[in-house]
Amino acid sequence: EAQVTQNPRYLITVTGKKLTVTCSQNMNHEYMSWYRQDPGLGLRQIYYSMNVEVTDKGDVPEGYKVSRKEKRNFPLILESPSPNQTSLYFCASSLGGGAYEQYFGPGTRLTVT
Amino acid sequence: GENVEQHPSTLSVQEGDSAVIKCTYSDSASNYFPWYKQELGKRPQLIIDIRSNVGEKKDQRIAVTLNKTAKHFSLHITETQPEDSAVYFCAASGSGGFKTIFGAGTRLFVKA
Numbered sequence: 238e239a240q241v242t243q244n245p246r247y248l249i250t251v252t253g254k255k256l257t258v259t260c261s262q263n264m265n266h267e268y269m270s271w272y273r274q275d276p277g278l279g280l281r282q283i284y285y286s287m288n289v290e291v292t293d294k295g296d297v298p299e300g301y302k303v304s305r306k307e308k309r310n311f312p313l314i315l316e317s318p319s320p321n322q323t324s325l326y327f328c329a330s331s332l333g334g335g336a337y338e339q340y341f342g343p344g345t346r347l348t349v350t
Numbered sequence: 351g352e353n354v355e356q357h358p359s360t361l362s363v364q365e366g367d368s369a370v371i372k373c374t375y376s377d378s379a380s381n382y383f384p385w386y387k388q389e390l391g392k393r394p395q396l397i398i399d400i401r402s403n404v405g406e407k408k409d410q411r412i413a414v415t416l417n418k419t420a421k422h423f424s425l426h427i428t429e430t431q432p433e434d435s436a437v438y439f440c441a442a443s444g445s446g447g448f449k450t451i452f453g454a455g456t457r458l459f460v461k462a
Contacts, residue, residue: 270450279356279439279454280394287448295449296351327393335443335450336382336401341393 239264243328243342250318251350258313258345260328268331269311270295270339271303273324280327286311287334318349352377354442356453364461369430371456373440374422380444383416383423388437388455398425402444430460 241262250256262269270285272295282295286305300322302314311330315322325346329339356373363369375383384399400407400414400423407414411430416423427434437457443450 268448272452277359277454280441280452282450282452285448285450293448296451334448338384338396338399339450341395343393 239340241328241330241340241342243326243345245345246343247346249348249350252319253317256315256318256347258315258326258328258347260311260313260342261309262311262330262340263309264330264332264340265308266330266332266340267308268334268337268339269305270329270331270335271301271311271313272327272329273297273322274327274344275324283313283326285335315347318347320349323347323349352380352442352449352451354440354451354453356440356456358456359454360457360459362459362461363430365430365432367430369425369427369434369458369460371425371438371440371458372422373424373442373453374420375442375451376421377442377444377451378421380421380442382443383414384441384443385414385425386439386441386452388439390436394439397438427458430458432460432462434458435460 271283272280284303328342331337381402386394388394440453
């Protein structure tokens with residue numbers, strides 16, 4: 238089954254404790270992206286990757302890191318999480334860039350206390 | 351920077367009525383305009399999209415129109431049903447197609 242998976246689905250952590258949210262897709266998509274969803278603000282793009290080893294900043298990259306060492310995986314790293322990073326995070330992938338349908342993962346709800 | 355404005359933020363209609371959601375974008379290089387539906391607790395899913403070389407596209411009860419000159423596009427849902435209740439997001443991408451800007455979303459309520 239074609240899908241995007243994320244782990245964990247729920248995470249409660251404390252300020253400053255490094256964490257990684259994994260994202261994996263099995264559709265051989267070149268493009269992957271991370272978004273955060275906050276009430277009243279919609280989906281805001283954090284980082285995106287056009288292919289392996291090629292990443293670029295979205296609109297809200299501060300406090301986040303990404304890497305794309307393999308085509309199928311695109312982890313999101315929060316090196317020192319802060320309470321303002323409490324949010325719902327979605328990973329997405331598409332065939333080739335933002336000009337194609339994006340397939341979203343199930344989401345990760347992160348709470349930073 | 352680039353932005354996409356979406357209106358209204360909340361829309362309530364009676365079952366069977368039509369619903370219209372409007373978006374405007376700022377980046378004139380945008381050339382792809384998708385609409386996503388997000389049901390409560392679920393992930394966003396594409397319902398329809400339109401590219402800049404097309405003015406209108408229809409899929410059963412859903413249609414999207416694009417006015418590139420005015421930089422706005424709209425989602426039209428006819429004969430609404432309770433299962434259409436969800437949050438709808440418009441988006442715009444272009445400038446190489448790598449960055450995607452989403453609107454803030456419209457919460458649609460369809461009353462039976």
